[in-house]
Amino acid sequence: MLQMPKRAHDVMVAHCLVGMPDEACGLLSGNPDEGRVTRCHPTGNLAASAKLYTVDPKDHLRADRAAEAEGDAIIGVFHSHTHTEAYPSPTDVNQAPDPDWHYVIVSLRDTSPMVRSYRIVGGTIEEEPVVLTDR
Amino acid sequence: MSVSVNLPTVLRVHAGGTKTVEAEGATVGEALRDLEAKYPGLVGQVINDEGALHKFVNVYVNDDDVRYLSSLDTPLGPSDEISILPAVAGGAVDQSGFPGEAA
Structure with a gap:
């Protein structure tokens, strides 16, 4: 399960919408043991593509330090x-950098954004529920 | 010269779970190779068989990505800090159904 404050969720979805027509990306920080997000860190997409994303390494370093x-x-x-x-x-699975991470995808295909989260371990995809919290 | 090297979680297993290790070297490449003797297996995740940086890691000296400096030849000063993070990338490119893509 991935717990996410509603505010972080909204920041994430807004960043994705603003990034249209390209893919948008960002990082989530929190407590690794509890699967609880504290903050959403929108990052640049160096790929600047509607089909690919690359988290801007400078933004990644900044988010990691924060x-x-x-x-x-x-x-x-x-x-x-x-x-x-x-x-x-398959691109997402092949390039998943860390088996302990949560991989969240925001689909903008339909009128309402759809948010789903996955664990990707050794090429195996497992969906997990996303629970929005007040804090 | 001795510098600190911050490791990402996926590489800490090679260093007994430690987040920050010390390395000796006048350049980024020397410092990383210095780690190989102390932490076998670690450097192979960062430098490929051709002796270049793996594309799936980013290495920084202080705030700067070394790909925009001199990569592994980037010189180190006494108070410099090296950070290693995974390169994070992906996308929907391989998924069928994308408008305009051939089936």
């Missing part, structure tokens, strides 16, 4: 799929 300053760690990444469902593509 998370650490709060006693947290980066625990996941989000990105948008602009024209497809919120399910990891």
